[in-house]
Amino acid sequence: MLNQIDYMSLAIKEAIKAKNKDEVPVGAIIVGGCGNVIAKAHNLVETRNDPTCHAEKLVIEKALKITGQRFLNDCDIWVTLEPCVMCAGLIKQTRIRRLYYGAEDKKGGAIDNGVRVFLDNKTRIEIYSGFSADQSERLLKDFFYNIR
């Protein structure tokens, strides 16, 4: 089993893969109950010309396919940026056990910003934020600085 910094560094590696494709650098991984990495993905909105191809959505789709499970309730998701409403909804529907995210997204985030999807406490999920947040945020800031 890797430690928390190692898991987030894998998600950041995915974000760098996105950056190298001129995609907004966001990456995500899903970790199973035994600490095994089940799936990795990065943002592919531009590549696929599909505004729904966020890293979280792609990694959840992969994990459902790989595990063949109906729910990911023994799995954790690690993502470099605070998820949006759509991705928070996907996390909710698939009953992911724990969400670990890096940088806050004050504009598009829906966990600790915006509509705060899990604030009603109706969903059994643990949420941890701020993991390697500086590194994730730096990637995003550099990306948007360079394309401005």
Add this chain to the structure above:
Amino acid sequence: MLNQIDYMSLAIKEAIKAKNKDEVPVGAIIVGGCGNVIAKAHNLVETRNDPTCHAEKLVIEKALKITGQRFLNDCDIWVTLEPCVMCAGLIKQTRIRRLYYGAEDKKGGAIDNGVRVFLDNKTRIEIYSGFSADQSERLLKDFFYNIR
């Protein structure tokens, strides 16, 4: 161009297809800017053993594929039940122009219930509810009564 009742009746037909597959009866259609029906879909959560296969998600995926458009900003979605957080997020990401829904979902809805995704007025979307709501709700009530 069909009228509003006709559009919702097409979504209800989709809901009935779901019911006939022992799926929770929810249906959705997407209508283009000229009033043309672009895509139809119904809930397939059980069939695909995937908790994300809601009618709205499937119809949005179809419409993106069929139109080849990056955004569905000239399209309207008609759905028999108030969308959940995930589907509201998909509607937001794909910039759908108008949402018409039938029955309210006091437990799982995220439009006029729950986190009310569009309440912040940050998204350009028109929302209309209550279309053939009785018929959509009757389908759902009968379904849950029969499997209780």
